[in-house]
Amino acid sequence: MDATKKYLNLLAKDYPTIGDTTAEIINLEAIMNLPKGTEHFVSDVHGEYEAFQHVLRNGSGNIKEKIKEIFHDRLSQKEMNSLATLIYYPEDKIRLISNEFEDLEETNEWYRITLSRLIGLCVYIASKYTRSKVRKALPDEFAYIIEELLAKDGDGYTNKEDYYSEIIDSIISLDRGAEFITAISYLIQRLVVDQLHVVGDIYDRGPYPDKIIDTLMAHHSVDVQWGNHDILWMGAASGSAVCIANVLRISARYDNLEIIEDAYGVSLRQLLTFAEMTYPEDLESCFYPKVDSEKKDYFEDEIRQITKMHQAISVIQFKLEGDIINRHPEFKLDHRLVLNSIDYENGTISIKGKDYPLLNTNFPTIDPANPYKLTSEEELVVEKLVTAFKNCGRLQQHISYLYSKGNMYLTYNDNLLFHGCMPLTETGEFLGMDIQGKQYAGKNLLDKFEEVLRKGYLNKGHKDNDKYLDYVWYLWTGPVSSLFGKDQMTTFERYYVADKATHEEKKNAYYAMRNDEKTCEMILSEFGQNPLKGHIINGHTPVKEKRGEDPIKANGRMIVIDGGFSKAYQGTTGLAGYTLLYNSYGMVLVSHQPFTSVKDAIKNEIDIMSTRRVIDRELDRKKVRETGVGRELAEQVSDLKELLKAYRNGDIVEETK
Structure with missing residues (x-):
């Protein structure tokens, strides 16, 4: 046969x-x-759960646009804002509105009017899908009733008017109005976006990356392009000691150790005990965490402990990184063997032939003759942490999800999505790298990176897994990493050296060349995409809008959507992130103002969308075909x-x- x-x-x-x-x-x-379904692109959410979930709930303003399309000549702006907020946060908004009514009759009338509006909006939004697809999205409890009501406007006859009115009246009289409004509001949220793309960096900086992944796991259709902060956690969950050290250092730096201890239940007692016994008390230290005293009350002892742990894990990190650099000469990172360059007696470091004084000279665990050797106490700390990360059930569930839904890049509907960059030489060719004895560049390089990432996770129980996990760390910090995109990561200098000239990290040539249309077309062609129709969609580098930087580059071939979801970046960017919508009419870039709080959004009906900017407008409405x-x-x-x-x-x- x-x-x-x-x-x-x-x-x-x-x-x-x-x-x-x-x-x-x-x-x-x-x-x-x-008609083509709506795609929603977000990037670099960095643990900012409240802002992220608000953008999901409002579909980057898509819900409000649909409300305007239907009700612009029937409702005031205030009424439309109120309806939108009800859809975003139905339970909370219903409780708030219910307190405003004086009697049952007034309450029931509000339910009747609101249900009618929501049904009309849902009919409009659902009209671009098959009935089968809508049926699969219906909430179980009200599936039959909603399906009947969604057929109302399609009848064209008056035979069933009493039937439909009785359904609504029965919902209200049986005291199920609040539950029904909640159900249909979440249905609208679901139908307004067909596919969600997360273009990297769910983790680090903000406090709740775990809640973001929980939200994504409940989403009906999502894909993830891994970011450099994501793969750091992926490496940590795979048992990479150096990735774990980086994760803990960043969490300590941003006063975010709760994500380790509370969200994931990883004990830091061994690290704390070691740090307390080893490092002196120094609240003026360069390892003092970045704290927000306006949002949180601190005990002095707490800050002291975080400072000590921060220093302890940083030194462990530098030692572990040195071991990897020595194991892999092909990484070409000998210049990052910083512990070799320290004059421990004089408290200085030599960088590119010049000596600089160190801001901190406490190195109680470093043997100048063998600076990268862990002490027996440090080895015990590392061993305990590796075991804890590999055996943390919730973390493993989240990282497994990232592997199942994620990739280094994605080609989807003529667009190429990746988080960081496509490594290029100064002359604009694809920059290559030796991996396990073979040269890779362009698409093949990203494919190989993904292969070693997956093998590192699948082999997390094997003793020789370092041959994969070392590359996970390289993706975090290496000059040919598509997720990092700089010549070096000057973490040590940023802690220990005051002169900011030593902090410089030169970006890969890609970041200058991505403004060139021909370069973008070359990259699109490399990944099998139509260079005249496709777009490259990036995150990773915050767009400094307040300095005049444009997120749309290369005559529209390149779109950068990291505008600063993370509060740590908002002072630089001047806004709180970009998102992108791609529907049957074309592409729209949406910029956002900083999110205040859920309470403010509900009570004052404050939305965070600020500007919608058309990138591509389809001459004819694009169909699924x-x-x-x-x-x-x-x-x-x-x-x-x-x-x-x-x-x-x-x-x-x-x-x-």
Whole structure:
């Protein structure tokens, strides 16, 4: 039996008759003529859960736009804002509004009006999907009722007016109005976005990356392009000691150790005890954490402990990094063997032939003759931490999710998504790297990086896993890493040396060349995308809008959507992040103002969207047929037509029912 016949026989198991086959062909052909679904792009959320979940709830302003399209001539701006806020936060808004009514009749009238508006909005939003797809999205409790109500405007007759009115009246009289509004509000949130793309960096800086991943795990359709901070946590969960040290150092630096201890339940007692016994008390230390005294009350002892742990884990990190650099000469990172360059007697460090005084000269665990050797106490701390990270159930669940939903890059509907950069030489060619004895560049380099990342996680129980995990650390800090994109990471200098000239990290040539349309077209072609239609969508580098930087580059071929979700970046960027929407009418870039609080959003109906900017406007509304999904459906139709031909020619026999 040839391969084609074998394949058609397998296909016949799903479509055993001519009727089944033709029905599916008709179904798929019809789906391809629906409008393209809306894609929502976010990036660099960095643990800022409240701002992130608000952007998800409002669809980057998409819900409010739909409300305007339907109700612009029937509702005031205040009424539209109130309806939008109700959809974003239905439970809280209902409780707040309910307190404003004087009697039951007034309350029921509000329910009646609101339900009518929500049903009308839901009908409009659901109209671009098949009934089957909408049915799958319906909440279980009210599925039948909502499906009936969504059919109302499509009737065109008045035979069922009393029927529909009775449904609404019954919902209210049975005291289920609040629950029904909540259910249909979340349905609207779900239907307004067809696919969510997270272009990297869920972790670090902000306090709740775990809640963000919990939210993503409950999302109906999402993909993730890993960021440099994500792979650091992925490496930590895989058992990489150096990645764990980096994770802890960053968490201590930003006073965010709660994510380690409270969210993931990893004990830091061993590290704290070691730090307390080893390092002197120094609240003026360069390891003093970045604290927000306006939002949190601090005990002096707490700050002292964090400062000591911060220093202890940083020194351990520098030692572990030195070991990797010595193991891998192909990494070409000998210049980052900083502990070799310290004059421990005089308290100075030599950098590029010049001596600089150190801001901190406390190195009680370093042997100048063998600076990268861990003490027995440090070895015990590292061993305990590696075991704790590898055996943390919730962390493993989250990292497993990132591996299942994530990639180094994604090609989707003619667009190329990756977090950081495409490493280039100064002359604009793809920059190569030796990995395990073979040279890789361009798309092949990112594919190889992804391969070693996955192997590092799959082999986390093996003793020789360092051969993969060392590359995970390289992705965090290496000059040819597509996730880092700089010649060096000057962490040591930023702690220990006051002269900011030593802090310089030169960006890869990509960051200058991505303004060039030809360069972007070359990269799109490398990944098999149409260079004249596609876009590169990046995160990673905050767009400094207040300094005049434009997130849209290379005549629209490049879009950078990291504008500063993280509060740590907002002083530099001047705003609180970009998101991107891509619907059947084209692409719209949305910039956001800083998010204040959920309470403010609910009570004062404050939304954080500020500006919508059209990037591409489709001359004709794009249909599913013209998307990547549509091309896959077209292939399925072609296969089904071959099966249909085989049935009619008698090459395959229909199943008798």
